[in-house]
Amino acid sequence: MDKKFIRILDTNINRCKEGLRVVEDSIRFVFCDEILYKKTRKVRHSVSSYLADHYEQMLSARDSVTDAGKTVKEASRTNLKNIIIANFKRAEESLRVLEEYSKIIDFDIALKYKSLRYEVYSIEKKFFQKHKDFFTN
Numbered sequence: 001m002d003k004k005f006i007r008i009l010d011t012n013i014n015r016c017k018e019g020l021r022v023v024e025d026s027i028r029f030v031f032c033d034e035i036l037y038k039k040t041r042k043v044r045h046s047v048s049s050y051l052a053d054h055y056e057q058m059l060s061a062r063d064s065v066t067d068a069g070k071t072v073k074e075a076s077r078t079n080l081k082n083i084i085i086a087n088f089k090r091a092e093e094s095l096r097v098l099e100e101y102s103k104i105i106d107f108d109i110a111l112k113y114k115s116l117r118y119e120v121y122s123i124e125k126k127f128f129q130k131h132k133d134f135f136t137n
Contacts (some may be wrong), residue, residue, distance in 0.1 A: 003061040008101050010058035011069075013048050019090030020120075022045040023127075026084050027137040031131055039123050043116055047095075050109045051102065083134050088124045092117055 020040055028037040051058070064070065077083045095117035103110040128135075 005101065005104070006054070006057050006061040007063065009051060009054065009098065010062055010107070012097040012101075013051065013058070015046050015097065016047050016091045016094035019087040020047070020096065022087040023084055023091065023123075026080065030080065031127075031134070033127075033130065036123055036127055039119070043119055043123070045072065046112075046116055047098075050112050051098075051105070054105075084127075090118065092120050092124075095120060 020043060024037060024040040024044060032044050036103055048055075075086070078088060095113050099110050099113035099117060102113055
């Protein structure tokens with residue numbers, strides 16, 4: 001497989017898991033919501049499992065030293081809600097990329113990423129419905 005293609009998968013697995021970890025920790029430690037925490041954790045663990053057989057390829061293709069993306073300026077976050085929204089979106093977008101690019105490897109894996117993406121959409125909606133009072137001023 002082309003190294004650049006593998007880098008896309010590796011980057012988006014990492015990006016998705018990082019975004020989900022931020023959301024997961026917020027749900028767990030700020031909101032003490034065991035049900036949504038466990039659902040988010042389950043999704044995060046599934047993200048890398050589908051392409052686990054390609055881990056060594058992805059690791060060898062990784063180039064965090066010269067990656068042009070590492071110099072991109074981060075947006076500031078002014079409150080917890082913005083942090084959570086940004087990280088839900090980061091995870092959802094990454095899952096979409098994983099869904100598209102994994103079609104080249106295995107269409108069934110692509111369908112699994114699609115299912116995870118919709119699970120994250122559902123968790124996001126449930127989270128904001130359940131904890132809306134926390135965010136109202």
